[in-house]
Amino acid sequence: MKSILKIIKATFLGGILFLVPLVVLLIVLEKGYGIVQKTTLPLVSNLPKISVLGLAIQELIGILIIILICFVAGLLARTAAAEKLVQKLEDGILSFVPGYSFMKSMNENILGLESKDDLKVILVPTDAGLQFAFLIEQVSDEKFTVFIPDAPNPWSGSVVFVDKKDITEIDITQKQALACIRKLGYGSKELLKNKL
Numbered sequence: 001m002k003s004i005l006k007i008i009k010a011t012f013l014g015g016i017l018f019l020v021p022l023v024v025l026l027i028v029l030e031k032g033y034g035i036v037q038k039t040t041l042p043l044v045s046n047l048p049k050i051s052v053l054g055l056a057i058q059e060l061i062g063i064l065i066i067i068l069i070c071f072v073a074g075l076l077a078r079t080a081a082a083e084k085l086v087q088k089l090e091d092g093i094l095s096f097v098p099g100y101s102f103m104k105s106m107n108e109n110i111l112g113l114e115s116k117d118d119l120k121v122i123l124v125p126t127d128a129g130l131q132f133a134f135l136i137e138q139v140s141d142e143k144f145t146v147f148i149p150d151a152p153n154p155w156s157g158s159v160v161f162v163d164k165k166d167i168t169e170i171d172i173t174q175k176q177a178l179a180c181i182r183k184l185g186y187g188s189k190e191l192l193k194n195k196l
Contacts, residue, residue, distance in 0.1 A: 121172050121173065130196075134147045143161050144167060146160055
């Protein structure tokens with residue numbers, strides 16, 4: 001019974017963590033669209049009142065401006081200055097948000113973005129047997145901090161300190177491990193073939 005409640009809780013929390021960024025994105029887009037519509041009103045007031053696919057000219061221009069702003073922001077985000085700014089924000093502020101680095105890395109993997117911060121996937125012993133874990137950092141010569149994610153929701157889990165001798169290194173990517181965890185271990189036979 002406890003395991004069913006744990007799965008329900010993990011799934012519910014995973015759903016919330018999935019929906020919160022989407023809701024924030026929708027709110028930002030809605031506010032941005034409102035601002036853009038107000039600024040385009042003087043521009044389109046002289047144009048004929050035509051609608052395309054049920055959208056008025058003002059709405060189409062607003063949507064195009066938002067797309068253009070997003071594209072320009074994407075170009076700016078690739079500059080060295082923007083990367084430095086983001087790195088300063090992450091080091092100075094966001095690093096204090098619990099789980100930020102892990103969630104950022106997981107989201108990059110889910111979206112298929114290349115990340116230089118991929119966490120090393122390892123196996124660690126637990127009471128139930130070996131479990132996937134992510135190597136966070138080395139604490140001392142013989143101790144490591146690792147994060148053991150829960151299944152099917154890898155957003156929650158446990159931070160444990162493991163002896164070096166108990167770590168089994170495996171050659172799989174963070175993305176592969178997360179996919180296997182979300183599928184409750186399905187596909188692990190092929191994933192771990194000749195690795196254990």
